[in-house]
Amino acid sequence: MVILPTSKVKWVYKNFGMMSEISCENLEPQTQSPPFKKETICSSCGLCSVRLWPAKESIESCVFNNSWLGENEVKVFGRMRNEKNFEESRFGITKDRYIAQLNPSIPDAQWSGIITRISQEAMRTGMIEAVMHVRHNPNDNLVPVAYLSETVEEISEAKGNKPTLAPTLRSLEMAAKKGLKDILVVGASCHVHILRDFKDRYDYLKDMNFYFLGIPCTDNVKPKNLRWILEKITPNHKEVVHYEFMQDFQVHFKHKSGKVEKIPYFCIPQELSRIGVFAYSCMSCFDYLNSLSDLTVGYLGAPLENNQKWQWLLVRTEKGRQLLDLIKEELVFSKEFRSGDAKEAVKMNSLRSIEQMKAELNGVELGTGSRMPMWGGKLLTLLMKFKGPKGLEFARYSIDFHLIRNYYFLKLFYPEKLSIVPPHVLEILNEYDIET
Secondary structure: OOOOOHHHHHHHHHHOOOOOOOOOOOOOOOOOOOOOOOOOOOOOOOHHHOOOOOHHHHHHOOOOOOOOOOHHHHHHHOOOOOOOOHHHHHHOOOOEEEEEEEOOOOOOOOOOOHHHHHHHHHHHOOOOOEEEEEEEEOOEEEEEEEEEEOOHHHHHHOOOOOOOOOOHHHHHHHHHHOOOOEEEEEEOHHHHHHHHHHHHHOOOOOOOEEEEEEOOOOOOOOHHHHHHHHHHHOOOHHHEEEEEEOOOOEEEEEEOOOOEEEEEHHHOOHHHHOOOOOOOOHHHOOOOOOOOOOEEEEOOOOOOOOOOOOEEEEEOOHHHHHHHHOOHHHEEEEOOOEEOOOHHHHHHHHHHHHHHHHHHHOOOOOOOOOOOOHHHHHHHHHHHHHHOOEEHHHHHHHHHHHHHHHHHHHHHHOHHHHHHOOHHHHHHHHHOOOOO
């Protein structure tokens, strides 16, 4: 995460700059302090927990040991993405893209409830026998636990935001033991990559037919650290039942009372940008938009409008089209749009992030507390509302920044892992004239 000091407000306004779209998903009670300490890069996907085969075989499919996209993209689409195509290099290979919302929306769903409704209809129509996803931990509503839903009612109980590392693939063991064949997997890009690879690599799952409903994902933290980060951002952290980093450059916190508290990105404490706050797996991810899923459902390229819950749908395969067709009559559609120019903001914040990582590598301790008062942050978000990147340009900003930042995280801290970086990332770095 990058936070500008107050002295940069005028410069940001002039250049339409913006902050990194982070995700306060999970934090350790104590953040990583210099010097940097290496640890195994692991997204806690849950596959290693399955005991139906040796754990070492699960590890062989780990995306952090293999690579992002590459040959797996060829297996799904018959080709790799065109790295020279502006949109495909960022958004992945698609058949169709839509802006839509469910009408009526499902109460307490993360957005309008499109993922929940697709899951329900896939179950009701007999397309699938179960859904592999996560439900809320009874001890903390924001922490996920793996679950295998086999009824529409169970699917409904799993709705809502669970913003931390998720062991989604752990429920694969139950599905295999029950002999289930047709399964919908709702997961992040690491879940989809690893499961696709594992199914192709071994025969254990040869009789299973998976549908992949992908969630865009970035910058999660470990569950045990979730409350630490929330406490740093909002004094009302104990009342938070849902939160999201939104297109208006603010974190939206929904409280038990229904009130929505908004904190500008620019006012987030400095200590939340140090290495070790976000999971190393998320800092090593190069598939923000879940490009190997059959259908990606998120919000990044959608407009943010009062009383509207627009979502961004990326149909990637025929299976993805089948999933969307289940509820297409229940959707209201709008058009994709793009406004503003994110390029200068991407480069400015990327270079700043790179310099910060270099400083941490050299053992420099970062400051604490907000660099900008709340009134300054609110003013800046107001300016960005009118001048900042929106729609597909906002998506471009967030995608490009995270790709560049993550490349340098590996280059500086895990250079032996650079082989997992897909070719299109280097092409995007070249667009910004940033040394690789």
